Amino acid sequence: MKKIFTICFILTSLFALAQSNYTLSGYVRDANTGETLISANVINAENPIEGTTTNTYGFYSITLPEGKYKIAFSYLGFQDQIFELDLTKNLELNVDMDEGVTMDEVVISAEKEAKRKNVESTQMGVIELPVENIKKLPAIFGEVDILKTIQLLPGVLSSGEGNAGFYVRGGGPDQNLVLLDEAVVYNSGHLLGFFSVFNADAIKNTTLIKGGMPANYGGRLSSVLDIQMKEGNNKKYAVEGGIGLISSRLTIQGPLVNEKSSFIVSGRRTYILDLAQPLLNGSDFEGTNYYFYDLNTKWNYRFSNKDRLYFSGYFGRDVFKFRQPKRDLFFDLPYGNKTGTLRWNHLFNDKLFFNLSAIYNDYNFQFDGGQEDFLFRVFSGVRDYNLKLDFEYYPNTVHKLKYGANYTYHKLTPNTASATNGEVDFSTEFLPKYANEIGLYILDDIRLNQKWSINAGLRYSIFSQIGPYTSKLTGEEYGTFESAITYTGWEPRFSFKYASSKDLSFKGGITWSNQYLHLVSNSSSTLPTDIWVPSTEIVEPQRGIQYAVGAFKNWKDDMYETSIEVYYKDLQNQIDYADNYVNDIAREVEDDFVFGEGRAYGAEFFVKKSSGRLNGWIGYTLSRSERSFPDIEDGRWYPTVYDRRHDLSIVANYELSKKWNVGGTFIYGSGRYFTPIQGFYFIEQELNTFYGPRNSAQLSDYHRFDISFTYTPKPDSKKAFKGSWTFSLYNTYNRKNPFFINYDTETDFESGTTTIKGEQITIFPLIPSITYNFKWNQK
Numbered sequence: 001m002k003k004i005f006t007i008c009f010i011l012t013s014l015f016a017l018a019q020s021n022y023t024l025s026g027y028v029r030d031a032n033t034g035e036t037l038i039s040a041n042v043i044n045a046e047n048p049i050e051g052t053t054t055n056t057y058g059f060y061s062i063t064l065p066e067g068k069y070k071i072a073f074s075y076l077g078f079q080d081q082i083f084e085l086d087l088t089k090n091l092e093l094n095v096d097m098d099e100g101v102t103m104d105e106v107v108i109s110a111e112k113e114a115k116r117k118n119v120e121s122t123q124m125g126v127i128e129l130p131v132e133n134i135k136k137l138p139a140i141f142g143e144v145d146i147l148k149t150i151q152l153l154p155g156v157l158s159s160g161e162g163n164a165g166f167y168v169r170g171g172g173p174d175q176n177l178v179l180l181d182e183a184v185v186y187n188s189g190h191l192l193g194f195f196s197v198f199n200a201d202a203i204k205n206t207t208l209i210k211g212g213m214p215a216n217y218g219g220r221l222s223s224v225l226d227i228q229m230k231e232g233n234n235k236k237y238a239v240e241g242g243i244g245l246i247s248s249r250l251t252i253q254g255p256l257v258n259e260k261s262s263f264i265v266s267g268r269r270t271y272i273l274d275l276a277q278p279l280l281n282g283s284d285f286e287g288t289n290y291y292f293y294d295l296n297t298k299w300n301y302r303f304s305n306k307d308r309l310y311f312s313g314y315f316g317r318d319v320f321k322f323r324q325p326k327r328d329l330f331f332d333l334p335y336g337n338k339t340g341t342l343r344w345n346h347l348f349n350d351k352l353f354f355n356l357s358a359i360y361n362d363y364n365f366q367f368d369g370g371q372e373d374f375l376f377r378v379f380s381g382v383r384d385y386n387l388k389l390d391f392e393y394y395p396n397t398v399h400k401l402k403y404g405a406n407y408t409y410h411k412l413t414p415n416t417a418s419a420t421n422g423e424v425d426f427s428t429e430f431l432p433k434y435a436n437e438i439g440l441y442i443l444d445d446i447r448l449n450q451k452w453s454i455n456a457g458l459r460y461s462i463f464s465q466i467g468p469y470t471s472k473l474t475g476e477e478y479g480t481f482e483s484a485i486t487y488t489g490w491e492p493r494f495s496f497k498y499a500s501s502k503d504l505s506f507k508g509g510i511t512w513s514n515q516y517l518h519l520v521s522n523s524s525s526t527l528p529t530d531i532w533v534p535s536t537e538i539v540e541p542q543r544g545i546q547y548a549v550g551a552f553k554n555w556k557d558d559m560y561e562t563s564i565e566v567y568y569k570d571l572q573n574q575i576d577y578a579d580n581y582v583n584d585i586a587r588e589v590e591d592d593f594v595f596g597e598g599r600a601y602g603a604e605f606f607v608k609k610s611s612g613r614l615n616g617w618i619g620y621t622l623s624r625s626e627r628s629f630p631d632i633e634d635g636r637w638y639p640t641v642y643d644r645r646h647d648l649s650i651v652a653n654y655e656l657s658k659k660w661n662v663g664g665t666f667i668y669g670s671g672r673y674f675t676p677i678q679g680f681y682f683i684e685q686e687l688n689t690f691y692g693p694r695n696s697a698q699l700s701d702y703h704r705f706d707i708s709f710t711y712t713p714k715p716d717s718k719k720a721f722k723g724s725w726t727f728s729l730y731n732t733y734n735r736k737n738p739f740f741i742n743y744d745t746e747t748d749f750e751s752g753t754t755t756i757k758g759e760q761i762t763i764f765p766l767i768p769s770i771t772y773n774f775k776w777n778q779k
Helices: 002-016 105-115 146-150
Strands: 022-030 041-044 051-053 059-064 067-074 081-087 095-097 126-129 156-158 166-168 176-180 203-209 223-229 238-243 247-257 261-270 289-302 307-324 329-347 352-371 374-393 399-421 433-447 452-466 483-501 504-515 517-520 531-534 542-555 560-577 593-609 614-628 646-655 660-669 677-683 686-691 702-711 721-730 740-748 753-761 767-777
Touching (some): 041 059, 051 059, 517 560
Antiparallel strands (some): 022 059, 067 081, 247 261, 329 352, 483 504, 646 660, 677 686, 702 721
């Protein structure tokens, strides 16, 4: 670690000793709320190659030779600003930007630079989703959902009908790094995955990286979903919320110290079964209930232009209670996430930005049930303590250097089960597993000239399973923090861009990644009952290499963005359950794993229109995802459950008038693979199931059309309070899409024959919904 940081600081010093230039730095903010703007463009309007973008905290730094410049600031949806500066010394300039459009010719040029990010940026497979655009799309039960929106992008697949889980480019559900203000979210779904845990009213920015992830991210093989919460309005108080058929939400934000400190608190809760309680009284299900809730909160304080402090937290819970009083039967199913992030930003100088983060996250699942004298309980969970140091250095307009380190202490609790029947105890308890994980990284985003730019990075990861632990292989005992086994890995990251013209560029990249935590599911989609396990002496880390190339072109004065990306993934040490796996709480799950390899490859086509009354996108993916395990059918390559050969999404939003807006989505996908039941047989008069080859059958194709209308009664009102209505139809033409196949048997004991009947189960017909949304802003 010392050697790597020594190299970083030597590079920093060499850049500083280069020619005598001057630096312009500061923050870019929303003039109305004081929120910092992420990825805002800062360019020399007379030479756009000389430019930069703001970081996650809205900070920018651009170093230029002495002289007079027109510096343009642009951000989509905001009025661009031009400053004429005589750069004869280092300057600090904080810029507040207003919403709207400006018609100045120079500013229009800056706005075009913002729209050309897909062509100009070095990275490929990176998509930013503004929350306001997400809110315009149709949603099931009226619940705006970030994860369901990213499923509409090429290369991203849903894990099931109505499910918020997702797969990226043929990778497993555990291979996606989901971050909320830098805290890892281990379970991103409510209602067994049908809704995501992210309340859109509390979210500021969402970035999906599905191509070559830069070196500052690690621990997963497939993708990064980086979500930042709002900081809170530091100029005036504001309230917004919504009332829907199944849930309501409320967000309050405002200044604690005007323009220095602010807060935001956002809550959401469902209540559909609360309202149904009178109908359940006296029935066989009296006392049965289900609800989930989320609470997001954030606070920040600016001590000076050099020091800022942030604290953000999330607490979410699902509570399912099932009761049958007449049978004396009950079970409770509570599960959820807790996260907390404390961050300190510091500017060492106008070129060197530093962030220190202390992060806590906790996910746990619990099941309590029983009938009469029999009681049963299962518990599992993951808890992390994480410390991160990140440096960003801006020596000039050619280089943008990042380096840092992070340390995570993991505690993973496998299934801990206890059961009693009267005075008889059937408890099985496995000790938690502990691990240390360390990551060191350095990367440089280099803009060589107008045509060529590269992003080169290197990450080194260390993972140690530590005690207290007793080896299953040798019986050796390890004390607290004593290393039982250690894995390491170098992870080079490289991507390039060649711009053949201002509207056309070609990109490519290669990414090596290691993954030390694993989630293996025995179902078609992730469930809260699935268990996270660490790399151990039995379970080796997953390792992967992704190759990708693509062409990116803008048309008609940047009105249309288009891209074609082709990728190939080589995956090692993949994990699955053996064919004869039976869930047995008396065994640790890792004892039933089998290990093999995987491959995924495909092509993604994307067309996007982001301006005008009609906007949206069309995404199409042609892909394959396969696995091979020596212990499953002698290593036969078979498709994964998330292998979808064809996937098409069409998303459109049209402004009918100032009062009416209509949005629609159409989805088509090849049917999901599954392992069919081929027959039954008797052993000692006990019926047993005979399955066909792994994932050798396919459900019928999936397709669906959703539509929504948003009505704003007084769009031009200057009053503090504003409201709007959203009417939506999910599955408009009532397509009976398959959720799973249910098998039933009929046995003729006289002839000894058994007939198998498979029935397609559909759960979501046409679903109408209505939501009232409101906002209040202090005048």
